[in-house]
Amino acid sequence: MEKSISLTIDGQVVTVAPGTTLRAACEQAQHPVPTLCWHENLTPANACRACVVELKGSRTLVASCSRVAEDGMEVLTASERVQNARQVVAELLLSTSDATLAPSLQELAQISGADPNRFAGGATWAQPVRDDNNLYVRDLSKCILCYRCVEACGDDAQNTFAIAVAGRGFDAHIDAGFGRELPESDCVFCGNCVAVCPTGALIGKKEYELRQEGQWDESQITTTETVCSYCGVGCDLQLHVLDNQIVKVTSPADHPVTHGMLCVKGRYGYAFAQSEDE
C-alpha cells in the first residue's frame, strides 16, 4: 500500500490517498469547491476555471479538478484571489450565455456574489436553436463550452468523435464538423452528450417541446428503474414519466455498467413501450 498524502486545506490537515485530486481532497475536508465542467465520469477538461484554488508557491491559481494532491501542499479555497476568480468566471458566463437551465452556474453565481450585469451589454452567444433531428435539440445560446459533450462523444465514453470545438476565442463553439446538421454528421444519436450537458444546451426533443409548451413540470415527473431489453449488456434505465408518458430516459451516473452512458436504442427507443396495441 502506497503512503498516504498529507496536505492542509484552509489550515486544516487532511490525509488522502495518492492520486487524489485537490477537488476531492477539499470535498473530504468539507470545504467543497464549486465546479461547472468537472464531471465524475469524464476526464477533467480544465476549461471553466470555477474550481480554482490558491496553492502556496504557485504563481497562478490552480484548477482543483485536475491538480493531484502532493505532500505538504497548502491550499486555500476561499482566499480573496479565489473568490474574485470564481465571481468573474460566473459573471463572464452570465454575460454570454443563457443560464436558465444551468443550475450549477446559477449556484456558482449565487455563492460567489456575482453581478450578472457587471460585464453584460457586449457580445453574447444568442443564436437560433438548431432543431434538425427527432431526438435532441441544440440550443447553443445556453452553451458554456465546458467540453463535457466532446469528451463523452470522444474517448471518455462513446468513441464516435462526431463533435469537437471549432473556431477560436469568443467564436469557439461545438461543431459536428464543417457546420453540418447532425443527421449529415458522424453523430450516432446515443445522446451521451445530452446526458452530461450541464446547461440544457443539449436537450432531448421531447423535453424541449414540453418546455416550449409550458408543460414540463419536474414536480410531476416520476422515475421508474428498469433494465434495457434491447441486448444482453444489462444497462440500467431510469424512465422519466410525466402524465403516464415516458418523456426522458437516463441511466444513473454511478451505475457500474453504464456510468450514465447509453446507446441510441436504450436512450431514445422507448416508443414501443407506450404504443397502443390492438
Added chain:
Amino acid sequence: MGEIRRLLPPHEVRSDPQSAERMRERGFDQALATIWAMNPETVIEWVTASGIKGRGGAAFPTGIKWTSVRQAPGEIKYVVMNADESELGTFKDRVLLEQDPLGALTGLLIAAYAVGARKAFCYIRGEYREVEQALANALETLRQGDWLRGVDVEIRRGAGAYIAGEETALFNSIEGKRPEPRVKPPFPTVKGLWSSPTLIQNVETLANVAVLFAHDVSWFTQYGTPKTPGTKLVALSGHIRRAGVYEVPFGVPLADIVSDPDLGGQVAGSGRLGAVLLGGAAGTFLTPEEVMNHHLDYESLQALGASIGSGAMMFFDDTVDLGWVVARLARFFAEESCGQCVPCRIGTRRLLEIVEAKQWESRVHDVRALAQAMRDASICGLGQTAPLALLSFIERPQLRPHA
C-alpha cells in the same frame, strides 16, 4: 557599447548560411565534435555553468530544463525547436534563421544528444516560408555532412495561430490536434509530445547553445551580468530610426539601445519618446523616464513589473494615442485566444469592449477584477498576460496626456 555579433554571424563571415563551409566558419562542426567527445552529463554541466536562460520569454534556466528531461523516465524522448515566432514586434528568430540557420540546428542536435532524444522537430511559423526553406536546406547540409548522427529532424509548419507557439499547444499541433494548451503540471520535461519527456527551446536559446560549444563557458560569460550571462537579440520597431534586430549584452542600459548610433540611433517621428512597449503584446508599456533609468536585465525590469519577454521593443513617439494602441492589442488577444478557458475566451472579449469604449478609467474597478481573474485563472500564458499592457497603461497616467 554598440552592437555585438555572436548569435548573429559577424560581418566578416561571408559563407553561404546554409552551407557546410558555414558550419566550419562558425565553428559549429567543432561544437558537435566537442560534445560527441563528452558524455551527455558533461554537456549539461556546460549548459548549466553558462547560465543560459530560455530566450522565448520565460527565462527559465536551460541547464535545469535539460537535466529534468535527461532524468525523466522514458524510453523515447523528443527535442523541439520552437520557431513559431508570433509575438507582436518580434522578428529576431526570423533574422537568426535567415542569417545562420545552422546555429540553431546545431543547438538542437546538441540538445538531442544531451537529453537522449533520437527524434527532433522544428516547428516553424506558417508565414515564414522562406525561412522554412533556409532551414530545410541547412538540414540537408547537416545530413550530407554526416552531422545528424542518427537524429531524425522533421520540420513542421504552423497554420497561423499565435497560440500554437505556447509549448503544450505546439505539441498538440504536432500531434495533429487542435492547438489548445494543456494543463501543467505535468510539465513537458516529464510528459510532452505523445506523453514522452520533451525538451522544447526557442530558436535563440538553441543558437546560444551552439556558440557556447563552439567556444567555451568563459568565452560565453564574458558578456552579460553575473545572473544572466550572454547576449540578447532585441527587435526594435515603430518610431525608431534604425528599426531591426540587434544583439546586445544583458545589462545594457535601455537608453543605449534607443540612442546608440549602432543600435536604435534615436527616436524617429517627432523625435520625442512617448512610450516603449517592451516584450510585445504580452508585455508592458514603459515611460520615457523608466526607459532612461533601467537596464536590459530581469532584476532591473522586475521592479517595474516588466520583463524582457521575447526582446521586442516597440517605440511610440509622443504624438501617438496609446489608447488606440491598447485597443489594437486587446483585439489581437481577443482574436488569438483559443477559446478553451472562460477567463481568456470571454475575458479578452470584454477587455476589448471596455477598451474600445475608452472606459478604462470609468470602469477601472471592473477592469482590475477581470484582469486579476485572467492572470490568476487562465490556463496558459496568453490569458495570463493579455491584460498586462492595459494594466501598465492604466498605472502610468503620464502615458495619457490628452485624456
